[in-house]
Amino acid sequence: MRTNRRQFIRISALGLGGVATAATAVGAGGSVLSIFDSSDEGPNINFKRYPTYCEVCFWKCAAWTHVNEDGEIVKIIGNDDDPHCNGRLCPRGTGGVGMYTDTDRLKTPLIRVKDGDKDTFREASWEEALDLVASKMKGIKEKYGSESFALLKHGSSGSHFEHLFKAYGSDTIGEPAYAQCRGPRETAFSATFGSWVGSPEPTDIRDTKCLVLIGSHIGENMHNSQVQEMSEAIDRGATIITVDPRMSTAASKSKYWLAIKPATDIALLLAWMHVIIYDKLYDEAYINKYTYGFEDLKNHVKNFTPEWAYGITTIDPSVIRKTAREMAQAAPAVIIHPGRHVVWYGDDTQRERAMAILNGLLGSWGKRGGFYLKEKLAIPKFPQPAYPHPKWGWEELGEHYPLAQMGITNELIRASIPEEDTKHKVKAWFVSGTNLVKTIPNKDLLEKALDSLEFLVVCDTMPMDITGYADVVLPECTYLERYDGIRSATNREPSVALRMPAVKPKYNTKPSWWMGKEIGERLGLGAYYNYKEYSEVLDWQLKKIGTSLEEMERIGVKKYERGSGPLYIGDGEDYEFPTNTGKVELYSTELAALGFDPMPVFTQHPEPEEGFYHLNYGRAPMHTFSRTANNPNLSDLMDENKIWINPRVAKIWNLKKDQEIYLKNQDGVVSSFPIKVRITERIRWDSVYMVHGFGHTNKKLTNAYGKGASDTEMITKVMIDPEMGGTGMRGNFVTFITDKNLVES
Amino acid sequence: MRYAMAIDTKKCVGCSDCVVACQTENNVPIGYCRDWITETVEGSYPNLAIELRSERCNHCDNAPCVRCCPTGASQIVDGGIVITVADECIGCGACIESCPYEARYTHPDGYVDKCTFCLHRVEEGLLPACVSVCPTNCMYFGDIDDPNSDISKILKNRKQKTLAPEAGTGPQIYYLS
Numbered sequence: 022m023r024t025n026r027r028q029f030i031r032i033s034a035l036g037l038g039g040v041a042t043a044a045t046a047v048g049a050g051g052s053v054l055s056i057f058d059s060s061d062e063g064p065n066i067n068f069k070r071y072p073t074y075c076e077v078c079f080w081k082c083a084a085w086t087h088v089n090e091d092g093e094i095v096k097i098i099g100n101d102d103d104p105h106c107n108g109r110l111c112p113r114g115t116g117g118v119g120m121y122t123d124t125d126r127l128k129t130p131l132i133r134v135k136d137g138d139k140d141t142f143r144e145a146s147w148e149e150a151l152d153l154v155a156s157k158m159k160g161i162k163e164k165y166g167s168e169s170f171a172l173l174k175h176g177s178s179g180s181h182f183e184h185l186f187k188a189y190g191s192d193t194i195g196e197p198a199y200a201q202c203r204g205p206r207e208t209a210f211s212a213t214f215g216s217w218v219g220s221p222e223p224t225d226i227r228d229t230k231c232l233v234l235i236g237s238h239i240g241e242n243m244h245n246s247q248v249q250e251m252s253e254a255i256d257r258g259a260t261i262i263t264v265d266p267r268m269s270t271a272a273s274k275s276k277y278w279l280a281i282k283p284a285t286d287i288a289l290l291l292a293w294m295h296v297i298i299y300d301k302l303y304d305e306a307y308i309n310k311y312t313y314g315f316e317d318l319k320n321h322v323k324n325f326t327p328e329w330a331y332g333i334t335t336i337d338p339s340v341i342r343k344t345a346r347e348m349a350q351a352a353p354a355v356i357i358h359p360g361r362h363v364v365w366y367g368d369d370t371q372r373e374r375a376m377a378i379l380n381g382l383l384g385s386w387g388k389r390g391g392f393y394l395k396e397k398l399a400i401p402k403f404p405q406p407a408y409p410h411p412k413w414g415w416e417e418l419g420e421h422y423p424l425a426q427m428g429i430t431n432e433l434i435r436a437s438i439p440e441e442d443t444k445h446k447v448k449a450w451f452v453s454g455t456n457l458v459k460t461i462p463n464k465d466l467l468e469k470a471l472d473s474l475e476f477l478v479v480c481d482t483m484p485m486d487i488t489g490y491a492d493v494v495l496p497e498c499t500y501l502e503r504y505d506g507i508r509s510a511t512n513r514e515p516s517v518a519l520r521m522p523a524v525k526p527k528y529n530t531k532p533s534w535w536m537g538k539e540i541g542e543r544l545g546l547g548a549y550y551n552y553k554e555y556s557e558v559l560d561w562q563l564k565k566i567g568t569s570l571e572e573m574e575r576i577g578v579k580k581y582e583r584g585s586g587p588l589y590i591g592d593g594e595d596y597e598f599p600t601n602t603g604k605v606e607l608y609s610t611e612l613a614a615l616g617f618d619p620m621p622v623f624t625q626h627p628e629p630e631e632g633f634y635h636l637n638y639g640r641a642p643m644h645t646f647s648r649t650a651n652n653p654n655l656s657d658l659m660d661e662n663k664i665w666i667n668p669r670v671a672k673i674w675n676l677k678k679d680q681e682i683y684l685k686n687q688d689g690v691v692s693s694f695p696i697k698v699r700i701t702e703r704i705r706w707d708s709v710y711m712v713h714g715f716g717h718t719n720k721k722l723t724n725a726y727g728k729g730a731s732d733t734e735m736i737t738k739v740m741i742d743p744e745m746g747g748t749g750m751r752g753n754f755v756t757f758i759t760d761k762n763l764v765e766s
Numbered sequence: 767m768r769y770a771m772a773i774d775t776k777k778c779v780g781c782s783d784c785v786v787a788c789q790t791e792n793n794v795p796i797g798y799c800r801d802w803i804t805e806t807v808e809g810s811y812p813n814l815a816i817e818l819r820s821e822r823c824n825h826c827d828n829a830p831c832v833r834c835c836p837t838g839a840s841q842i843v844d845g846g847i848v849i850t851v852a853d854e855c856i857g858c859g860a861c862i863e864s865c866p867y868e869a870r871y872t873h874p875d876g877y878v879d880k881c882t883f884c885l886h887r888v889e890e891g892l893l894p895a896c897v898s899v900c901p902t903n904c905m906y907f908g909d910i911d912d913p914n915s916d917i918s919k920i921l922k923n924r925k926q927k928t929l930a931p932e933a934g935t936g937p938q939i940y941y942l943s
Contacts, residue, residue, distance in 0.1 A: 248902060
C-alpha cells in the first residue's frame with residue numbers, strides 16, 4: 022500500500038472562524054425595481070437588481086440578482102431578453118442564492134502546514150497566500166520551465182487563470198468538460214460537418230418535427246433553453262424518440278422509448294442507417310449535392326439490418342423500422358441530438374459519428390428544425406503584449422490522440438506521475454472551479470498524481486473534496502459578488518451578457534480576476550494587467566461593441582443582428598461545408614487518413630458477471646455535478662442520491678425501499694458511503710442508475726458530507742477513446758453489499 | 767372572479783424550480799415548502815407511464831381548513847384564494863389535520879403557512895412565482911370565470927383531473943394530461 026505523502030486535509034482541521042462580515046449592497050450601478058409598493062404580505066419591498074449571468078452551470082443564463090434594503094440577496098430572476106433562458110431560470114439558477122448564503126463557504130486563504138506529523142491548514146492573509154503561489158510559480162519555472170505548471174479549470178473563473186498561465190508561459194491547460202464530457206461529439210461532428218457542436222448546442226428544437234435523444238436526458242439535465250424548446254415541441258406534437266436503458270423523464274414524454282440494452286447504441290444507429298438507405302427514405306438530390314461517401318456507407322451498412330440489431334440491442338426490428346421512417350418523414354426538420362456527456366465506452370467518437378452521419382443522411386445540418394447555423398459576437402481583446410510561446414503544452418501531452426481539440430486532463434494527470442512514460446513532465450497544478458475528485462475516473466491514478474505534485478493550488482468557493490489535497494486554498498467569492506468576462510456564446514442571434522457584483526464579497530473572499538492580476542504582477546507580468554479594476558476592461562470591450570458598462574449595468578443583455586448570413590442553408594443553395602471534401606462526410610477522409618475507421622463499426626462491450634449490474638449515472642434537474650450538493654436551497658430539494666434498482670432485482674437481493682447498501686465494483690472497490698435503494702420499474706434489470714455528484718468526503722460540507730454515494734469512485738475501469746483521448750466511463754459494473762459487517766473499514 | 771391553476775403534466779419535468787422560486791419569493795425557510803413535486807410510475811418495465819406533478823394548496827371552494835379554523839386566521843379572500851393570516855393564527859394545527867392535500871405546515875415562527883397563489887404578486891398583476899419561473903411553461907394561472915383567460919381556454923380544450931375530488935373540497939388545481 023502506497024503511503025499518502027499528500028495527506029488529505031479536511032478543511033475543518035484548524036479553527037476556521039473567518040470573520041463573517043455582513044453583506045453590503047454595492048452602491049453603483051444596477052437599477053431599482055419597484056414592482057411592489059410596500060405590503061405586509063411578504064418580504065418584497067424595494068429591491069435593487071443587478072445583472073448577472075448564472076455560474077451554477079455552463080449554460081450561463083442571464084439574470085437579475087435582487088437585493089433588499091438590508092443589502093441581502095433575496096432572489097435571482099431570469100433576464101427576459103436572454104436567449105439562454107427567456108426570463109426563466111432553472112431550479113439551480115433560482116437556487117443560486119444558496120451559493121452565496123452557504124455558511125460552509127471557503128472564508129479565507131489557507132496554507133498547508135505541519136502540525137507534528139500531521140498536515141493541517143492554517144489561515145493566511147491574501148498577501149501570504151499569493152506570495153507563496155507566485156514564488157512557487159517562479160520556482161517551477163526556473164527548475165523545470167513554466168510548461169510544467171498546469172492549469173485545470175472550469176467556468177468563468179478558469180478564463181482569468183488561463184490568461185495568467187498563458188502570460189506566464191504555460192499552455193498546459195485542460196478541463197474535464199472536454200475529455201470527461203463532450204469531447205467525442207466535437208471530434209465526430211467536426212469530422213462530418215467541419216464544425217463542432219459547441220455550447221449551447223445549435224439544435225433547432227423549437228421548430229423540429231422529430232427529436233431523437235440517445236441517452237441524453239433533457240429535463241433531468243436542465244440545459245435551460247433546450248428544456249424550454251423541448252416543452253414547446255411537446256406542445257406542437259413533435260415526435261420524440263428516446264433511446265435509454267432507463268425510463269428517463271424525456272423517455273416518459275416520448276412517443277417512442279427504445280429501452281436499449283446498455284452499450285449497444287452503435288448497432289441501433291447502423292440499423293437506422295440501413296433502413297433509411299435500403300428503404301430509400303433519403304432525399305437523393307440532397308445526398309448527391311451535399312454529401313461525400315454515400316456509396317461507401319451504403320455498402321458498409323448493407324448487413325446491418327434491424328434483425329441483426331435486434332439480437333444486440335433487444336429493440337424490436339419493427340420499432341427500428343418505424344422510428345427510422347418517422348425520422349425520414351420529418352427530415353430535414355429532425356435532430357439526432359449529439360448529447361453532452363458522451364464519454365461512455367471508449368468508442369464514443371465513432372458512436373457520435375454514427376449520430377452525425379444520420380443527421381447527414383437526413384440533411385438536418387443547417388436546416389430549420391434540425392441544426393441552425395450558430396453565430397456569436399467576437400469580443401475584442403483588451404490591449405496586452407503577445408503571449409510567450411511555450412515549448413510544449415496540452416497538444417504535445419495529447420500527441421497520442423490526434424483528434425483532440427483541447428487539453429486531455431487524463432493525459433495531463435498521467436504526465437504528473439513520474440513512473441508514467443510521457444515525454445514531458447508536469448510538476449504542479451493550479452485547479453480552478455473543478456472538483457477533480459468527483460470528475461476524474463480512476464481515483465488511484467489521480468491520487469498518484471496528487472501525491473507526486475510539488476505544489477497544488479486550488480481556487481474555489483466551497484471546500485470541495487479537491488481542496489483537501491491543496492498546498493494553498495484560494496477562496497473565491499461567488500458569481501453574485503464579482504465582475505467577470507463578458508458572456509458571448511453561440512446562438513441563433515449573437516448576444517452579450519454582463520455579470521456584475523450585487524453585493525460586496527462575503528468573508529475574506531476575492532474574485533479570480535483579482536487573484537490572477539495579483540499573482541501576475543508578483544511574477545513581473547504587469548504588462549498583461551494594464552488596469553486597476555476589471556470593470557475598466559469590460560467598459561473598454563463593451564465600448565468597442567457599441568455599448569458600455571453603464572448601459573449593460575442597466576440592461577444586462579444586449580442582442581445583435583446576425584452578421585454571418587441566414588440562420589439556415591437555403592434549399593439547393595451552393596454551400597461548402599468546412600470539411601476536406603467540402604461536403605458532409607458520411608465517409609470521413611480525416612479519420613481514414615489517420616488510420617481510424619472512416620465509418621463507425623459496432624464492437625461488443627463486456628457484460629457484467631452474474632450478480633453485477635451496468636453502472637449508469639446521470640443528472641438531476643436541481644444539481645450541477647458535485648458542485649451544488651451542499652447548496653442549502655438545492656440540497657433541500659435533493660440531499661442524496663439513491664441507487665435505482667428494478668423490482669425483480671430487488672426481490673432477488675431481498676432489498677427494501679430506502680435500505681442502505683454499499684456498492685462494490687468489478688475491481689473490488691467499495692463505496693465510501695452507503696446509498697439508499699430506490700426500487701423502480703424505470704430501470705432495466707441488467708442495470709442500476711444513480712445521480713452523479715454525491716458522496717462527498719469533506720466533512721466541512723455539512724449538508725453534503727456522506728450523503729449518498731459517488732459514482733466516480735466506482736469508475737475504475739476507463740476505456741480511452743483512441744481518436745480524442747476521452748475517458749469512457751460506462752463500462753463499470755457494481756454489485757451490492759447488504760451487510761455492513763462485510764465492508765472493510 | 768375565481769383564480770385557479772392548471773398544470774400540464776405532459777410538459778412538467780419535475781425539476782422543482784417552482785419549489786425554489788416559491789421559497790425565495792416568499793422567504794420560506796429551508797427545510798419547508800409551500801409546493802412540491804410528486805412522481806407516480808405505473809406499469810412494469812418497459813411498458814411504463816410516469817406522471818410528474820407540481821402540487822400545492824388547492825385553494826378549495828369548500829375549504830375544510832377554513833371551516834375548522836377556531837380563530838378565523840384561515841380565510842378565503844377575493845378570487846377564492848385561501849390564506850392564513852399569521853397574526854391571527856394560534857398554531858393549533860387543526861387546518862393541517864383537515865387538509866387532504868397536506869398543503870400546510872407550521873412555520874418555525876409558530877404560525878401555519880401555505881401557498882397564497884402569491885397573492886402579493888397577483889394583486890400587482892403578476893403571475894405567482896412558480897408559474898413565472900417554470901422553464902417548461904407547463905403552468906397556467908388566471909381567472910376561470912373569464913372565458914377568455916388562458917386558463918379557461920386550456921381547460922376547455924384539454925383532458926384534466928383534480929386530486930382527491932372524492933374529498934368534496936372543490937379543488938382548483940387542475941392537472942392536464
